[in-house]
Amino acid sequence: MNWPAFWLSLQVTAFATFFIFVIGLPIALLLTRTAFPGQIVVETLLMLPLILPPSVIGYYLLLALGRGSPIVEWFQIRILFSWPAAVVASVVVGLPLMIQSSKAALANVDPRLEQAARTLGAGELRIITQITLPLARRGIVAGIVLGGARALGEFGATLMVTGNIPGRTQTLPVAIYDAVQAQRYADANLMVLVMTAVAFVGLWWVRQLERPRQAPSATQITT
Amino acid sequence: MQPRLSVDIRRRLDHLTLRMQFQVEAEILVLFGPSGAGKTQTLQAIAGLMTPDAGVISLGDTMLFRQRQGEPPINLPPRRRRIGYVFQHYALFPHMTALENVAFPLGNSTQARRRAYELLDRMHLAHLAQRRPHELSGGQQQRVAIARALATDSPVILFDESFSALDQPVRDQLHADLRALQAERGLIVIYVTHNLDDAFAVGSRIAIVREGQIEQIGPLAEVCRYPANVRVAQILGIANVITAQVIGIELERVWLDWQGWRIAAALPAQPPALGEMVTAFIRPEEIWLVYPDRPLSRFANHNLLPGRIVEQWPGRRLFQVRIAVGGAMLEIAHPYTAYADLGIAAGSEVQISFQPESVVIVPAVSHATHDLRSHPPDHIRHAGISG
Numbered sequence: 252m253n254w255p256a257f258w259l260s261l262q263v264t265a266f267a268t269f270f271i272f273v274i275g276l277p278i279a280l281l282l283t284r285t286a287f288p289g290q291i292v293v294e295t296l297l298m299l300p301l302i303l304p305p306s307v308i309g310y311y312l313l314l315a316l317g318r319g320s321p322i323v324e325w326f327q328i329r330i331l332f333s334w335p336a337a338v339v340a341s342v343v344v345g346l347p348l349m350i351q352s353s354k355a356a357l358a359n360v361d362p363r364l365e366q367a368a369r370t371l372g373a374g375e376l377r378i379i380t381q382i383t384l385p386l387a388r389r390g391i392v393a394g395i396v397l398g399g400a401r402a403l404g405e406f407g408a409t410l411m412v413t414g415n416i417p418g419r420t421q422t423l424p425v426a427i428y429d430a431v432q433a434q435r436y437a438d439a440n441l442m443v444l445v446m447t448a449v450a451f452v453g454l455w456w457v458r459q460l461e462r463p464r465q466a467p468s469a470t471q472i473t474t
Numbered sequence: 475m476q477p478r479l480s481v482d483i484r485r486r487l488d489h490l491t492l493r494m495q496f497q498v499e500a501e502i503l504v505l506f507g508p509s510g511a512g513k514t515q516t517l518q519a520i521a522g523l524m525t526p527d528a529g530v531i532s533l534g535d536t537m538l539f540r541q542r543q544g545e546p547p548i549n550l551p552p553r554r555r556r557i558g559y560v561f562q563h564y565a566l567f568p569h570m571t572a573l574e575n576v577a578f579p580l581g582n583s584t585q586a587r588r589r590a591y592e593l594l595d596r597m598h599l600a601h602l603a604q605r606r607p608h609e610l611s612g613g614q615q616q617r618v619a620i621a622r623a624l625a626t627d628s629p630v631i632l633f634d635e636s637f638s639a640l641d642q643p644v645r646d647q648l649h650a651d652l653r654a655l656q657a658e659r660g661l662i663v664i665y666v667t668h669n670l671d672d673a674f675a676v677g678s679r680i681a682i683v684r685e686g687q688i689e690q691i692g693p694l695a696e697v698c699r700y701p702a703n704v705r706v707a708q709i710l711g712i713a714n715v716i717t718a719q720v721i722g723i724e725l726e727r728v729w730l731d732w733q734g735w736r737i738a739a740a741l742p743a744q745p746p747a748l749g750e751m752v753t754a755f756i757r758p759e760e761i762w763l764v765y766p767d768r769p770l771s772r773f774a775n776h777n778l779l780p781g782r783i784v785e786q787w788p789g790r791r792l793f794q795v796r797i798a799v800g801g802a803m804l805e806i807a808h809p810y811t812a813y814a815d816l817g818i819a820a821g822s823e824v825q826i827s828f829q830p831e832s833v834v835i836v837p838a839v840s841h842a843t844h845d846l847r848s849h850p851p852d853h854i855r856h857a858g859i860s861g
Contacts, residue, residue, distance in 0.1 A: 367565035369552040370521050371579040371626055381578075385569050 252441045255418045256426035260403060263334060263422055267341035267402035272395050274342065275349035279394075280379070282350070283357040301347045305407020312340055312412045332414040337422055340409045341402035349398035356390020357383060393457045400453040404446070477534025479630055479662050483519050483526035492516065492526070492686040500629075500660040502653070504673040504694070507683030507709060513666040516683075517632045520664070521559045522552035533630060558623030558631035562638065564615045566607040566622075573603040576621045593621040597651075613644035620655075633665045637672065649675040670711065682706050700743075703839050704753050713805045714756040715836075720746045727830055730754070733800035738776045739833035746835060753836045758807040759792065760832035763818065764825040778827050783820050797826060 282294060300308055315322060316331045316339065323329055330336045360383050368378045384391070406424040413420035415429070423442055430439040478499050485492040492512045496503070505513045518524035520531055522538065531539040538555050540548040556579075566575050576593055580586035594600050597617040607615055616636060623631050633652075637645045653676060656663050665676055673680055674694060681691040682702075689709070690702035701707040707715060721736070722729030728739045728746065739754055746752045764778070781797040781804070788794070792807035795818065806826070818824065 361565070363561055363563070363565045364567060366523050366552075367559065367561060368567075368578070369523065370555075370557060370559040371622065372553045372556050373578070374553055382567060386567075 252445075253417075253421075253423070253426045253430070253438065256421050256423045256442075257445065259334060259337075259421065260423040263337045263341055263409075264399055264403040266335075266338045267345060267405075268395060268399035270338065270342045271345045271349045271398040271402065275346050275394065275398065276353055276391065278346075279350050279353035279357055279391075283354055297350055298347050300344045305344070305405075306411065308343060309340065309408035309411030312336070312343065312408060316412060331412060332416070332420065334413065334420050336412040337405070337409045337420065340412050341405045344405055344408065345398035345401040348401055349394040352394030352397060353387065353391045356387035356394075359390070360386045389460050393460050396453055396457045396460070400450055403449060403453075477536075477629055477662070479520070479664075480530070480532045481516070481520060483516075483529030483531060483539070485515065485519065485524070485526040485529075487512065487515060487686070490686040492519075494519075494683075494686075494688065496681055496688060496691055498630075498662050498664060500656075500662055501678045502656055502663040502665055502676050504677035504680040505664060505666045505683050506670070506673045506680050507668065509668055511683045512686040513668075513683050514634055517559065517634050517664065517666060520555075520630070521557045521632060522550060522555045523559075525549060556626045556628045558626050558628045560616075560619050560623050560631065560633045560636045562635045564607070564619040564636075566615055566618055568607050571604050571606055572599060572610065572618045575607070575618055576625050578622065579626045590621075590625060593624050594618070596624075597621045611644075612640050613648065616640065616644075616648060617651075620652075624655075624659075629660070630662045630664075633663065635666055635668070638667070638669065645672070646675065652676055682709055684709055700834065701836050703837050707753070707755060707836050712755050713758050714761075715753060716755065716802065717751055717753050720748055720750045720752055723748060728752075728835060730833070733802065735779055735800070736776070737779075737833065738830035739835055740831045742835040742837070744837055753838065754833050755836065756804065756828055756833050758794075758805040761804060761806045761826050761828045763795075763806070763808075763813055764827050766825070777830065777833070778825060781824055781826050783818055783822050783824060785820055786818065797824070799826065 278297070282290065313331070314320060316328075316336060317323065330339065364382055364386070365378050368382050373381070404424060405422075406428070409422055410425055410428070413422075413425075415421055415425050417426075417429070421429070423446060427439055427442045427446070430436075430442065478497055480497045482495045483492065489510070490512060492515055494512070494516050505516065507513055515524055519526050520538070526539065526541065528541045529539070530537070530542065533555075537548045538550050538557075540546075566572075567578065570578070572594060573587065573590055577586050577590035580589055591600060591603060594603050597620060599614060599617050599621065602610060602614060607618070610618065619636070620631075637648055640648065649672070652663070652665075655661065663676075665672075667673055677694050679692060680694045680697050682689040682697065684705055689706045690697055697706070698710060698712075701710060701712065716732055718730035718732035718737070720728060721731045723741070723745060726741050728741050730737050730739055730752070779799050781799040784796045784798050784803065786793070786795045788810075789807060793810050793812075795806040795808070797804050797806055804826070
């Protein structure tokens with residue numbers, strides 16, 4: 252068992268999940284609560300990582316994080332071939348899941364509840380924090396878990412931007428690939444089992460969250 | 475001195491133009507009219523959830539909205555208007571308890587919770603304070619919604635078809651509570667409904683809304699007794715609408731030719747012209763069946779017509795009879811104890827009678843707006859078919 256890879260994977264996943272949440276939720280809020288020209292284009296771009304081959308995403312990230320890119324030249328952020336690059340790759344592929352799930356949950360909140368809150372003297376910030384987000388929390392949490400699970404399983408783009416340095420940038424999925432290449436099947440079997448178990452628990456949790464409650468929602472009386 | 479809510483707004487909507495002008499004092503004003511007439515939009519404009527194109531909305535000295543030439547525009551956001559609004563499906567926050575819902579406009583302090591508890595107690599719900607909305611019945615949810623609206627401390631509360639989903643006994647109880655609450659706190663209440671029974675159950679005044687405009691506004695009994703025009707009569711669903719020709723006008727009477735019979739009607743405020751075709755209605759409760767074996771007393775002289783009973787059925791409060799008179803149908807409603815010995819059955823020939831005062835001639839168009847509209851009353855050519 253490749254423990255350094257396991258711990259690195261957890262570390263990358265933890266950071267990636269955090270960023271998926273803090274970036275994804277405001278984007279989802281923006282997309283559900285405002286309408287702006289070109290919104291469809293923006294939404295499509297945000298969904299693109301779901302379909303693009305990981306190598307394409309990896310290539311874009313190499314361009315974005317490599318020499319000559321504004322990120323490197325202006326902000327002096329050099330993370331290529333280090334573990335933060337894996338975080339970036341994981342965030343990019345995990346974000347669409349977070350945004351999709353949160354958007355659906357936010358759009359599902361009855362606008363009449365927000366209107367009621369307005370007539371009761373609440374400002375927009377209070378409405379978002381006390382009405383909209385609590386009512387959408389299940390979808391939001393599901394989005395975080397799905398995005399995090401996707402981050403945990405990220406392989407292709409990570410391979411391209413981290414350079415697969417054992418002990419430093421090698422995550423568990425990459426280590427499995429390495430083990431198979433080197434025909435260390437016992438190692439590979441164990442790591443595959445661990446990955447499967449983690450993924451299973453994650454998805455099972457999401458299903459628990461998404462399961463509708465026993466009692467019907469108060470305001471949804473048939474008209 | 476109670477403030478007065480004054481509304482004078484215009485707003486172009488998809489299918490009609492809203493032009494609303496009325497004032498409400500400490501009373502219950504019913505906005506009554508068919509669905510899609512613009513009642514809800516009017517409430518939304520008052521609460522600040524919808525912005526009119528032009529006009530003024532004021533509460534006492536406070537301008538809630540102003541958009542007219544030569545004056546700086548004002549449009550207070552809903553949270554600063556704090557108009558109590560009870561939504562059609564209550565719009566309680568499902569993730570909060572009843573108490574938290576009521577405390578929402580009050581804040582987080584202990585004092586806020588105490589006040590919220592008092593309001594729940596006033597609505598007879600103190601024992602359910604910790605329940606979530608889905609654990610409450612429809613009537614209880616509605617009471618929480620009212621308590622929450624009261625918590626805004628607004629002198630104005632708007633009800634948007636709020637009781638329409640409730641069972642009749644619950645609704646009756648809530649109507650009684652609402653009247654008591656209004657009197658107790660001197661509230662300005664606007665109550666939107668398309669149910670005439672509900673209107674009568676709560677209202678002191680009624681505004682008949684049709685296609686975005688008020689056709690008539692006044693005390694309930696007066697509007698129902700003297701509809702300003704034929705459209706108001708139609709919206710109110712007034713029964714026994716007939717068309718007849720004016721054949722004589724006297725000091726207090728108008729003589730009408732209805733299907734060849736000469737009947738007397740009360741002289742309306744706007745006397746019709748001789749020979750004119752007019753629309754009138756006869757109140758179902760004020761048509762009498764004549765006992766064949768008893769001397770006629772006060773009805774003897776006029777309005778004595780032959781009829782044939784077509785059907786009869788028990789109504790909620792009064793016994794209903796449908797009677798064919800000539801080519802027309804009239805509805806009659808009478809107390810269950812009346813005519814018990816008459817043995818009326820479908821098919822039997824009877825005589826009916828009514829006083830001239832029971833025949834109300836309805837103006838074809840409202841007097842005040844006569845020059846604005848010119849609909850001839852020909853859309854009621856199904857004369858004499860009861861509503």
